[in-house]
Amino acid sequence: MVKAVRIHAYGGPEQLRYEDIEIGAPGPGEALVRHRAIGLNFADTHNREGRYPLPSLPHVLGGEAAGVVEAIGPGVTEVKIGDRVAYAAGGPNFPPGAYAEARLFDASRLVLLPDEIDDITAAAILTKGLTAQYLLKSVYPVQAGDTIVVHAAAGGVGLLLSQWADHLGAQVIGVVGSPEKAELAKANGCQHVLISGREDIAQRVRTLTAGEGVPVVFDAVGRDTFEASLKCLRPRGTLVSFGTASGPVPPFDLFLLNKMGSLTITSAAFAWFVRSRAELLSRAADLFNVILTGAVKAAVHQRFALADAAEAHRALESRRTRGASVLIP
Known part of the structure; x- marks a missing residue:
């Protein structure tokens, strides 16, 4: 059992429930990731409201996180136990589920983290940074x-x-x-x-x-x-x-x-610009490069406990936040 934040009905921040869930063992192609930091994105509020419907209810919210691989299922070659990884969910095959102490995720969609990028930064930038990358390099190549x-x-x-x-x-x-x-x-x-x-x-x-x-x-x-x-x-x-x-x-x-x-x-929707693992890793490498060279700086301006996800949503929707925010399990 792990603690998670999920909704049982669509609506406002009051629908967020901090409760125990069972996640089980990783199946073929899956990895169990123990989260150290979880990204907060405005899309999470759209999932909560039902504007971006979830696959089913109840369902855990959250599209990105960083942590450590604790177990792998049969056939996994992309990561190994102990690896530091991050992921950005998106599209029907990779649904939300990051607002939890741990989760199972498709190992082919995990990105290995450079030693120089800490877990909190990784959780805060992967979805946002990949979005900036495909907007600037693919949707409209800025010159x-x-x-x-x-x-x-x-x-x-x-x-x-x-x-x-x-x-x-x-x-x-x-x-x-x-x-x-x-x-x-x-x-x-x-x-x-x-x-x-x-x-x-x-x-x-x-x-x-x-x-x-x-x-x-x-x-x-x-x-x-x-x-x-x-x-x-x-x-x-x-x-x-x-x-x-x-x-x-x-x-x-x-x-x-x-x-x-x-x-x-x-x-321009995120899922259509990271359709394959090769594309995901290429865009992530470009993102990590501009971060590591200092060309782009990533600052986390707000941190909330995972149990306080409802307050995090209220702050986000009232525009009281600046820059990136994370939830800490």
């Missing part, structure tokens, strides 16, 4: 000299995305929700920082780009920023939507994209 807009620039993905884009030679316009978060964004790769609700974001972006607009906007906020994001784009620009923290984007007339300059919108 030196590009000017880009990053919404939620002081959030977990936003801080990594902004630093990495800056490292690639881009000019980053970050959008945040408060002056305190503006200072954090400025210290993490953003050359310009705009505060939502206090200024016309699209107009300011136009001013900063001599009226042209930007080639790409990375938007994890969704409903509240969608219109402004489109207005920030130059002709033939791309809106990359990779989250809906404020709610889903409502239906709109597709022909508006034509009228606004033949714009492109893409919805």
